[in-house]
Amino acid sequence: MKNIFKEVVGGFYTLTVGMGITLREFFRKPVTVHYPRESLKMPERYRSHLIFTSNDDGSSKCIACNLCVKACPTDCIIVDGEKKEGEKKKSVTKYDLDFTRCSLCGACVEVCPTDAIVFSKRYNLAATDRQQFHIIDLCRDLEERNKKKAQ
Amino acid sequence: MELHPVQSTGPQETFVLNLGPQHPATHGVLRVKLTMDGEFINDAVIVAGYVHREHEKMGENRPWDQFLPNTGRIDYLSAMMYTHAYVGAIERACGIEVPPRAEYVRVITSELNRIASHLVWWGAYLLDLGGMTPLLYAFDDREKILDLLEALTGARLTYCYYRVGGLAEDLDDGFVEGTREFVKEFRPRLKMFRRLVSENIIFRKRVEGIGIIDAEMCRKYGATGPMIRGAGIPNDVRRAEPYSVYPELDFEIPVDPAADSMARYKVRMEEMEQSLRIIEQCLDRLPEGPVMAKVPRVLKPPEGDYCYATEAARGRFEVRIVSTGKPVAHRVRLRTPCFGNLSLFEEAARGMMLADGIAMMGSLDLVIPDIDR
Numbered sequence: 367m368k369n370i371f372k373e374v375v376g377g378f379y380t381l382t383v384g385m386g387i388t389l390r391e392f393f394r395k396p397v398t399v400h401y402p403r404e405s406l407k408m409p410e411r412y413r414s415h416l417i418f419t420s421n422d423d424g425s426s427k428c429i430a431c432n433l434c435v436k437a438c439p440t441d442c443i444i445v446d447g448e449k450k451e452g453e454k455k456k457s458v459t460k461y462d463l464d465f466t467r468c469s470l471c472g473a474c475v476e477v478c479p480t481d482a483i484v485f486s487k488r489y490n491l492a493a494t495d496r497q498q499f500h501i502i503d504l505c506r507d508l509e510e511r512n513k514k515k516a517q
Numbered sequence: 518m519e520l521h522p523v524q525s526t527g528p529q530e531t532f533v534l535n536l537g538p539q540h541p542a543t544h545g546v547l548r549v550k551l552t553m554d555g556e557f558i559n560d561a562v563i564v565a566g567y568v569h570r571e572h573e574k575m576g577e578n579r580p581w582d583q584f585l586p587n588t589g590r591i592d593y594l595s596a597m598m599y600t601h602a603y604v605g606a607i608e609r610a611c612g613i614e615v616p617p618r619a620e621y622v623r624v625i626t627s628e629l630n631r632i633a634s635h636l637v638w639w640g641a642y643l644l645d646l647g648g649m650t651p652l653l654y655a656f657d658d659r660e661k662i663l664d665l666l667e668a669l670t671g672a673r674l675t676y677c678y679y680r681v682g683g684l685a686e687d688l689d690d691g692f693v694e695g696t697r698e699f700v701k702e703f704r705p706r707l708k709m710f711r712r713l714v715s716e717n718i719i720f721r722k723r724v725e726g727i728g729i730i731d732a733e734m735c736r737k738y739g740a741t742g743p744m745i746r747g748a749g750i751p752n753d754v755r756r757a758e759p760y761s762v763y764p765e766l767d768f769e770i771p772v773d774p775a776a777d778s779m780a781r782y783k784v785r786m787e788e789m790e791q792s793l794r795i796i797e798q799c800l801d802r803l804p805e806g807p808v809m810a811k812v813p814r815v816l817k818p819p820e821g822d823y824c825y826a827t828e829a830a831r832g833r834f835e836v837r838i839v840s841t842g843k844p845v846a847h848r849v850r851l852r853t854p855c856f857g858n859l860s861l862f863e864e865a866a867r868g869m870m871l872a873d874g875i876a877m878m879g880s881l882d883l884v885i886p887d888i889d890r
Contacts, residue, residue: 373718376718377718377719378718380716380717380718381717381718381719383712383713383716384712384713384714384717387709387712387713388650388713397657397660409667409668409671409689410668410689411667411668411669411670411671411686411689412667412671413671413672437583438583439579439583439584439585439586439587469586469590469675469677470586470671470672470675470677471585471586471677472671472677472685473582473583473585476685485671
């Protein structure tokens with residue numbers, strides 16, 4: 367009888383301790399960020415899909431050497447390039463990334479000899495059409511960014 | 518506390534109850550076919566394989582280093598330790614000496630990952646038992662770890678941070694201070710967790726003396742990690758087969774001989790405390806220097822059979838690789854802890870009440886993709 371009494375009182379005490387801890391949280395600041403109105407800064411090393419870096423004149427640094435294609439575990443990159451007259455290196459004409467298959471491991475960025483590709487910090491990736499992620503055209507993306515810059 | 522064996526007394530009529538494949542208590546796509554006698558479990562049959570992705574086969578059809586992103590996706594909650602085992606096996610095969618700084622950083626990130634993993638388990642387990650609030654507290658702290666690791670590696674879950682011979686990148690500026698701050702903040706939080714949950718009478722009544730899994734059963738099914746330590750056997754790969762810089766560090770292996778759900782709970786809570794100790798020591802000793810050893814461009818481990826085991830958050834994770842001297846593996850075998858931990862459920866659940874069975878299953882800390890891999 368005494369034991370049961372002890373257990374009930376002791377048990378009730380542990381519940382009040384828990385309630386107290388929860389109650390105290392009422393007076394703390396919220397730990398969340400109210401997303402659409404404010405958002406966190408993405409860290410420097412954040413890995414989203416690839417984008418081109420550019421030379422001073424706005425052209426891509428890519429020399430279409432295909433090293434990233436060979437390093438990719440999921441074969442999600444297609445690169446094509448041509449040698450223009452009067453230039454030593456090849457220049458890229460097509461760089462398509464299949465983002466549905468990319469696992470963001472970073473093998474391509476590490477292996478790139480000219481640092482032509484980097485990870486972007488675009489995390490608001492949503493679309494109503496799956497096709498948009500099948501081919502992310504890096505060349506067109508660079509052109510668009512250049513246009514925006516020029517404006 | 519005195520234990521009474523659970524016995525059924527009702528009419529001898531049984532029915533089959535499907536737990537899963539989509540059930541919140543199984544934490545993934547796992548199906549358990551339960552033969553029920555009223556509220557009592559007569560028999561349980563596990564049907565696994567719903568998320569089988571052939572990770573082992575994938576390891577055998579691509580160059581050695583291209584398997585690295587996969588290792589983080591087997592048990593997504595302890596990605597660091599899994600990658601560690603795989604790169605460790607290749608390093609052992611090729612005889613690559615990893616720079617000391619890289620080894621220390623590996624241990625720090627692994628232990629942070631272990632804490633994050635245990636926090637998810639803690640929150641999810643209490644959610645299984647009907648407590649919503651602890652999950653939110655756990656995720657608040659886990660968020661801090663994920664922020665640190667995100668700034669360091671660029672990803673929040675599937676890090677892919679280790680490379681054969683070292684690390685992908687050196688530490689970023691804020692990592693050491695950030696980690697020290699986290700360790701300082703997390704100790705009082707652990708104490709608060711204890712007061713909030715471990716001593717709570719409702720929680721204790723549901724886990725104490727329930728779901729007994731003794732050492733003999735653990736041995737029979739190959740259960741490792743907090744399972745076997747919760748049965749009173751101090752088996753930890755970090756001490757039993759020391760790897761990386763663990764032999765130089767001072768930490769204890771938490772053990773509880775009670776072998777019930779509460780014992781496994783206590784072991785995991787104590788492990789978080791020990792992980793904090795390991796992190797502190799590593800931060801104090803962190804040497805300067807390179808983080809990447811000289812590694813040939815195309816890896817060709819010499820012919821042979823190699824093993825490397827790490828202590829993941831759920832137990833022993835072992836990678837066995839068989840090389841024929843080619844740039845592609847002949848065999849990659851992954852021994853995952855959750856498979857052994859789950860397989861004893863069939864025997865342990867017999868004669869239990871359904872609600873107790875769920876409480877026991879939660880204490881196994883299952884990650885389903887880790888079972889199916």
